[in-house]
Amino acid sequence: MGGSSRVGGQGLTVAVTALKKFTNFSTWFDELLLKAKIVDGRYPVKGFPVYMENGAFILNRLKSMLESLLEETGHKPVYFPLVTTEEMFARETQHIKGFQPEVFKIEQPGERERKLVVRPTSETIMYPMFKLWIRSHADLPLKVHQSVNVYRYETKATRLLYRVREIPWNEAHTVHETPSDAERQVREAIEIYSKVLREVGISYLILKRPDFDKFPGASYSIAFDAWNPDGKVNQVATVHNLGRNFAKAFEIEFERRDGSRGHPYQTCYGFGYSRVLAAIIAQHGDDRGLVLPPSVAPTQIVIIPIPFKGHEKEIIDYCKEVKERLESRWRVILDDTEDMTPGEKFYHWEMMGTPLRIEIGPREVSERTITITRRDTLERVKVEFGDLESSIERLMDELARNLREKSERMMRELITDARSLDEIRKILDERRIARVEWCGETGCADNIKENVGGEIRGERYDVAERPQGTCVACGKPAKTVVYIARAY
Amino acid sequence: MGGSSRVGGQGLTVAVTALKKFTNFSTWFDELLLKAKIVDGRYPVKGFPVYMENGAFILNRLKSMLESLLEETGHKPVYFPLVTTEEMFARETQHIKGFQPEVFKIEQPGERERKLVVRPTSETIMYPMFKLWIRSHADLPLKVHQSVNVYRYETKATRLLYRVREIPWNEAHTVHETPSDAERQVREAIEIYSKVLREVGISYLILKRPDFDKFPGASYSIAFDAWNPDGKVNQVATVHNLGRNFAKAFEIEFERRDGSRGHPYQTCYGFGYSRVLAAIIAQHGDDRGLVLPPSVAPTQIVIIPIPFKGHEKEIIDYCKEVKERLESRWRVILDDTEDMTPGEKFYHWEMMGTPLRIEIGPREVSERTITITRRDTLERVKVEFGDLESSIERLMDELARNLREKSERMMRELITDARSLDEIRKILDERRIARVEWCGETGCADNIKENVGGEIRGERYDVAERPQGTCVACGKPAKTVVYIARAY
Known part of the structure; x- marks a missing residue:
């Protein structure tokens, strides 16, 4: 059952070591982030990355996918402040012990002595308001969520997307009448996060953390640990059952159906957008660059004309016809710039991870066909113009499924x-x-x-x-x- | 031409003074914010409001409307850090002079001596990176945008949504080859902002600020000043032509088409989500509560069953049939709770600003009709079941147009x-x-x-x-x- 032989037996050792992402993950990753316009790490404040256009696009897509699911399941959007007072922050004993060392503090120009604590997470910011909002069982369940940045002064080495000091995430917080309602909520949260991760083909273990590693103040914590090419697992999301610890600390009380009063049960859960982005890049990428699942790819299809003397106009016209037909359903770019050869364009768009590439030369024009190359397998297929949408749809689905299955296989093998x-x-x-x-x-x-x-x-x-x-x-x-x- | 008589002549003085929002704006506004779940101002840090479910919903709708237009016109999404160094912040002389007094500063746990400046706006955060990103005219125009919070320690009295210390906005920043490109960009920005404001029916003056009041570091500033019931105009958006001031301070250079080198021209513009939300509430609201344009209303249609003994089931069934038919296109709620009378429900949903109310009683069931009440005029119309969608669509359009026209009239009259x-x-x-x-x-x-x-x-x-x-x-x-x- 020892490691390498088993994987070797599946032909994976070869595949693994052939990829720079497995042998030299850091260099592969950092170079790709900048070249593919995901993140620029050259910003002069440590741990604060700049999300470039493709990084920001993917974060926004993840956000919109997750928020839709949260809202379909009754979570209401809210926006709570970035800061709290030191007094409020210190209310729950375990919580402050866990987070105190890594909080940033803000000085206000007019009142230097009263420092504000910048949220490392929002329990101590939201729960004093929950106390005001909750009166009776009719106010429960309370389910809210927000997509915001949180700030943690990580003392370990920072790494772009994985370990930063400004962390884009979604945090949801819920309040319930009974412990079993809270348990059910934990399961709902796990289901929601699993759905989003499935949409981007990420594989992970859902683990109940040992007691010494649970969220400070929680009864127990569940975490999603995604595999990573360098072997260091990447915690992309966590779900916590808080029991009544915070409700007691923040004096949240409600009137039960039987008229008695008591503290409600709470859960909270967080989904790390930048860590999921890291997992997408790290799990699916290869030596040519990104390989993006269609659900989040900024460009889903690139059309590249293959110029041929005397046929320039008809080739471009056909490219435009194909583009027009596709762009109501997919994010399509026609790369008709003249400063790069088709080969250079292939290289560029492979690096950018664009799921499908369409090549159109004189033969495609005369046959009314389209040649499509999948980014994941680099397989080329030729399809009839009339079958365009259904072929694209099928290829997108197959690509997404292949990414997911490959990643699941790797997870099992590891x-x-x-x-x-x-x-x-x-x-x-x-x-x-x-x-x-x-x-x-x-x-x-x-x-x-x-x-x-x-x-x-x-x-x-x-x-x-x-x-x-x-x-x-x-x-x-x-x-x-x-x-x-x-x-x- | 003196004030009140002219307005009085139009019958407006009466209308105006009959409304609490005109005679006692602050109380009217603050009460409504909490009751309609827009903002909770009871958070213990001054100037930091809590956006409740409807406030957060409307902010998100504004964001998505604006961002679509920005991205259609070639602005790429980005996310830059919250903080910069004191050195970078001080680069442009006028800029630091303007903002220094109101910036928050962050203390890092490990390095107390090196304070970080929290963005009051992002020029000094973005432009050092623009210096790295821009090499030649081929990199221009550069057009980026981000929806983030900025922080300003306002020393004037704070007021929810209008004057806060945590400000949700979108800021766009662009870089161009020529001054006329920058001018064109200013006009594009004005057009984009005008479109969004038109969608929510807000009226405003587009004013070129006098030199002494322009954005610190800009060549000139254009602002959108919306009218407000208390007479204090509400600056909802600004557009700045920066000339080459920041390009020089941040050493942004590019190679022109003719091979020479020089500084590019910049613009930046900001759209204040919370101030636009304030304008929506203040301009359209009345003594019954919010009046929301359909484009941003969390609930666009509420269906209220009018119970009648012996007909309960057929009434509810018909309500559900109507809801099912509408909910693929509109945000619909069937309010079938039993703890309120229909009258109480009317009162509640009028306060919430829901554009259309559908009442269904035994008569509607037997006639296969629907009674619809518009929130703006409180007019009731009866429509045939078969005409449901087209009637709703027409009523929504009319309501949106009426809100816009009423607001424009008021702007002119003021x-x-x-x-x-x-x-x-x-x-x-x-x-x-x-x-x-x-x-x-x-x-x-x-x-x-x-x-x-x-x-x-x-x-x-x-x-x-x-x-x-x-x-x-x-x-x-x-x-x-x-x-x-x-x-x-």
Whole structure:
């Protein structure tokens, strides 16, 4: 069950090491971000990236996909302030302990002594208002969401999109009458996030974090850990059941159906737009550049005329006819600039990750056909003009499905069982994820962390995995099956 | 030409004073904001409002309407950081002089000595990157936009939506080869903003600000001043021609078509989402509450069953049939709760500003008709079930047009010519806008400001108005016709 041989047996080792993204992820990633106009990291304040046109476009698409699902399920949009007072921020004990070291503070010109805390997340900003809004069970469930930036002074090395100090995300917060309503809400949140991630073909593990790693103030935390080519998992989203901890700290009370009063149950969950963008680039990209799922690609189809002496006009006319036919349904560009050869254009649009490329030369004109190349497989197909829309639709679907399936395959391949700390270390060194049995003791978790260079990320939430043997660290009977990885 | 009589002649004085929004604007406005779930002003940090579900919804609609137009005209989305360094912020002399007093500063946990400046606007954040992005004329025009919050420590009294410290807006920034390209861009920006404001029926003056009131660092500034029931105009958007001031300060250079090098020409423009929201509420609202244009209304149609003993089921079934037919095109709610009478529901949805109300009782069921009430005029019409969509569409259009025309009429009525400081003072006291002739000297502008309690807002940009006489302050020959008002 040891790592590389198993993957090697699937022909994956070759594929993996042939890609710069696996052998030298940082360089591959950073170069691509700038060249494909995703992010410019040259901004003079550390941890504050500039989202260029394609990065901003994809963030906006993710936002709109997620917000639609949230609103369909009854979450109302809200916008809460960026800042809170130090007093409000300190209300929930665990919460402040967890976040205090990394908060930015704001000085106001007129009142230097009263510093404001910049949100690292919005519980302490929203919940004092929830106290005012909630009177009785008729006000519940309360379900709100906002897409905003949060700010955390990360002390670990920053990395564009993965680990930054200005973090674009969506956070939803809900309040319920009963603990089972809150449980149901946790499941709804997981379903919503899973749907968006499926739309962009991202694979991940849904893990219940160990207690020592839960959100400060939560009863428990569920996280989506996406795989990454360098082996460091990428937490793209989290869902927390807050129980009544915050309701008590912020004195949120309601009148129950039976007339009695009490604290309600809360959940909150966050979806990291920039980390999902990172996952899209990292999971699907290849040595030619980005490979974008159609759902978020700024340009979904590029049309490239292949000039041929004496046929220039009819080729361009046909290109325009094709474009007109497609542009009501897809984001299409006709690249008819004359300062690049068709080959240079192919190279450029492959780098940009455009899902489908249409080439039109004299033969396509005379045959009334279209030659389409898929970005993921680089396969070319020729289709009749009359079948254009249905062919494009089919190819887009196939491409999206292929990206998703390839990524799922990789996720499965990366998970490798380990029975000793040495095996875990070897697996992590090979940029994989180790699955082990654990007794549940924090001492063993610390031991693992110190010795293998990775940490326990948690047990599967969506799949019940029963331990069969003993703890990988202490040898006592195992209580749970957990995943160990390096992490961003 | 003196104020009130002219308006009185049009029957407006009566209409005006009958409305609480004209006689006691602040109370009317603040009560409505909370009741209609627009904004909650009870947040404990001054100048930082909480946008509730309907406020956030309308902000999002405005954003999406504006961003579509910006992107159709070639503006690319970007997201720049919230903060810059003090050094970068200080680059353009006039700019820092204008904004320094009102900037918030951020302390970073690890490096307290290096404070960061929170954007009051993003010129000094974007332009160092433009320097890296722009090499030659092929990179121009550069047109980008972002919808973000900016932060200004307003020292005047804060007022929800109008004058806050956290300001949701869209800012666009463009770079051009020639001064005439920049001029054209100013006109394009004005056209885009006019279109959005037209969609929500807001009336305003497009004014070229006097030099002493232009954007710090700009060559000149154009502003959209919307009328307000309390007479204080509401600047909802501005468009600035920056010339080459910032390009020089930030060393932005490009290679021209002829091979020579030089600084490009820039424009920037901002659209204040919360101020436009304020204008929508203030211009269209009445004593029953909000009156929302269909383009931004969270609920466009509410269906209210009128219960009748023995017919409950057929009434609800018919309501559902009507709803199903409408909900693919409009945002529809069927209010079938049983804890309110139909009358209470009417009252509630009128307060919420819902454009159309459908009432369905036993008569509508038996006749297969629908009774529709317009929120603006409260007129009721009965339509056949078969004509439902076309009737709704017509009523929505008429309502939107009526709101726009009523607001335009009010704008025209509020403008009153004045020939002396006394006349100006009287006009402003009557919550109107004075039109005067001015010599163009700053001394006279100061004199006016000190004596009348309002300020020169500028001359019309869209209409050429030639002065015929003398300066209202000094009596010397006038150079321009300007508008004077109190302002937020």
